Amino acid sequence: ESAKVVVVGGGYGGATAAKYVRLLSDHKIDVVLIEPNDSFISCPLSNLVLEGARDLSSLATSYDGLRRQHGITVVKDYVSAVDPAKKTVTLARGGSIRYDKLVLSPGVELQLDTVPGLSEAHAEGRVLQAWKAGPETVALRKQLEALPDGGVYALTVPEAPYRCPPGPYERVALVASYFKKAKPKSKVVLFDANPDVTSKGALFKKAWSELYPGLIEYRPQHKVVGIEGNTLKFEVQENFKADVLNVLPQQRAGQIAVQTGLANSNKRWVGVDYLTFQSTAAKDIHVIGDAIQLAAGMPKSGHMANSHAKVAAAAIVSELSGLAPNPKPLLTNTCYSFVAPDLVVHVASVHEYVEAEKTFKTVAGSGGLSSERNALEAQYALGWAKNIWADALG
Numbered sequence: 001e002s003a004k005v006v007v008v009g010g011g012y013g014g015a016t017a018a019k020y021v022r023l024l025s026d027h028k029i030d031v032v033l034i035e036p037n038d039s040f041i042s043c044p045l046s047n048l049v050l051e052g053a054r055d056l057s058s059l060a061t062s063y064d065g066l067r068r069q070h071g072i073t074v075v076k077d078y079v080s081a082v083d084p085a086k087k088t089v090t091l092a093r094g095g096s097i098r099y100d101k102l103v104l105s106p107g108v109e110l111q112l113d114t115v116p117g118l119s120e121a122h123a124e125g126r127v128l129q130a131w132k133a134g135p136e137t138v139a140l141r142k143q144l145e146a147l148p149d150g151g152v153y154a155l156t157v158p159e160a161p162y163r164c165p166p167g168p169y170e171r172v173a174l175v176a177s178y179f180k181k182a183k184p185k186s187k188v189v190l191f192d193a194n195p196d197v198t199s200k201g202a203l204f205k206k207a208w209s210e211l212y213p214g215l216i217e218y219r220p221q222h223k224v225v226g227i228e229g230n231t232l233k234f235e236v237q238e239n240f241k242a243d244v245l246n247v248l249p250q251q252r253a254g255q256i257a258v259q260t261g262l263a264n265s266n267k268r269w270v271g272v273d274y275l276t277f278q279s280t281a282a283k284d285i286h287v288i289g290d291a292i293q294l295a296a297g298m299p300k301s302g303h304m305a306n307s308h309a310k311v312a313a314a315a316i317v318s319e320l321s322g323l324a325p326n327p328k329p330l331l332t333n334t335c336y337s338f339v340a341p342d343l344v345v346h347v348a349s350v351h352e353y354v355e356a357e358k359t360f361k362t363v364a365g366s367g368g369l370s371s372e373r374n375a376l377e378a379q380y381a382l383g384w385a386k387n388i389w390a391d392a393l394g
């Protein structure tokens with residue numbers, strides 16, 4: 001009987017891992033991918049839906065490529081439990097599947113209950129996050145469309161680490177781009193729990209003030225501690241009322257990882273052996289993507305999740321073939337951010353495994369940062385998206 005790898009989550013990490021286990025094993029290892037959504041929907045580029053420059057459907061890719069080109073069994077379901085001792089996963093609709101190796105790439109859970117009032121406001125559809133691309137992205141766009149000229153949109157950012165460090169800063173630029181065209185008396189206020197913009201700070205601030213003068217107000221060191229109606233309450237500062245609230249709470253590893261007892265780092269993130277991405281809490285369970293405790297300098301990004309997936313897939317195929325893992329894996333990252341629908345900035349880095357410290361370190365002199373926002377990088381950003389979707393799902 002062939003060895004079997006089960007992958008939970010068909011996002012940036014999971015889809016890539018499923019495909020690369022098949023490729024690296026010459027299709028000899030059986031792969032089952034379990035994902036509740038009909039198709040993959042990309043968070044990268046989803047802030048352009050809020051701007052009005054793109055449709056949500058343009059962010060979707062079908063799982064048919066994985067089924068047809070790579071012989072992966074894609075099961076549309078949600079994994080409700082993992083039994084690390086029996087090496088089985090239980091499906092929400094019933095039944096269970098046995099694995100030799102399990103890959104979890106469940107992304108993040110948004111901890112709504114850490115902000116009093118947020119769970120209720122979210123359930124009523126009043127205060128959205130849209131931090132997982134999908135119907136909520138469209139619903140937030142509708143709230144922005146319904147905002148009268150002169151209205152206020154407020155976005156709140158939790159303390160790092162959270163999914164996509166530059167994402168909130170890109171979002172306020174693109175919402176301002178929409179306001180500038182459609183309702184120029186409106187305002188964007190960004191409340192950041194961090195002391196300053198955590199990624200590409202100088203480039204974002206320059207773009208905000210030059211492209212959208214007077215439209216975006218940045219208020220650092222503002223930690224949200226409650227929501228009442230349309231009012232934000234802060235730990236230190238005065239309350240603030242806005243027409244559209246977009247509150248991003250603290251995050252942790254996707255629920256299935258927490259429930260399985262794998263979130264052993266600050267009770268939020270999954271500790272892994274960086275050589276193989278095997279959980280430090282359970283044998284034969286490899287965890288990748290946003291759910292893990294990252295080494296310094298590694299952001300929670302789709303590009304990183306794709307890179308983790310390849311290292312994990314290679315380690316799994318090696319082990320199932322009786323070989324040792326690659327002793328010196330490398331990870332890469334590029335994050336493009338739109339500051340207008342046709343203007344982009346980027347940051348890039350390379351991370352190498354350092355045996356003596358058993359962790360990844362940023363390679364000195366690798367990567368870089370845009371010197372200025374520009375239109376050519378907008379083309380590169382779209383090319384990046386097309387290529388990574390093809391790499392993960394094609």
Ligand code: FAD
Pocket residue numbers: 008009010011012013014034035036037042043044045046047077078079080105106107108130131132133163164167254255256288289290291300301302303304305334335336337
């Ligand atoms: P995901 O891609 O979220 O995949 C998780 C999958 O697991 C989901 O499909 C979910 O349905 C499934 N799942 C969860 N639990 C279960 C379960 N129990 N059973 C079965 N399936 C389950 N990154 C970049 O690199 N570049 C960018 O430009 C960029 N822009 C972004 C902009 C925004 C607005 C946001 C929110 C994020 C952005 N990111 C970007 C970050 C990127 O989206 C994430 O880092 C990436 O999605 C992480 O991949 P993942 O596999 O860990 O999680």
